[in-house]
Amino acid sequence: MASFTLTELGNKSGEVIEAAFKGPVDITKHGKRKFVLMTAEQFDSLRRGGSQRAQWIEDLNEEERSELLAGLDALAQEDEQADD
Structure with a gap:
């Protein structure tokens, strides 16, 4: 964010x-x-x-946190590719 x-x-x-x-x-x-x-x-x-x-990341379990971070990484990579 x-x-x-x-x-x-x-x-x-x-x-x-x-x-x-x-x-x-x-x-x-x-x-x-x-x-x-x-x-x-x-x-x-x-x-x-x-x-x-809306949810605090501290309230997520390990699986939810990993899934969220993987999704954010994928979005960041899409943004980087779009900027190139």
Whole structure:
């Protein structure tokens, strides 16, 4: 998940918004997560109980954690290939 400080939100708003189109963005203050920025569509999906769900990674068992990390690695590789 992308992360920006509150200062960066003010100074780099375009970059922060572009990141939010790709997925939720953490907004931090003094190194602590304070807000999450996401598109209205992402928010509406969460409110409807869509296929996405929020969960702390610490609450996942080892199999779930491995599956999640493998999926994230696959997405990162797709992004790298798209950038080439």
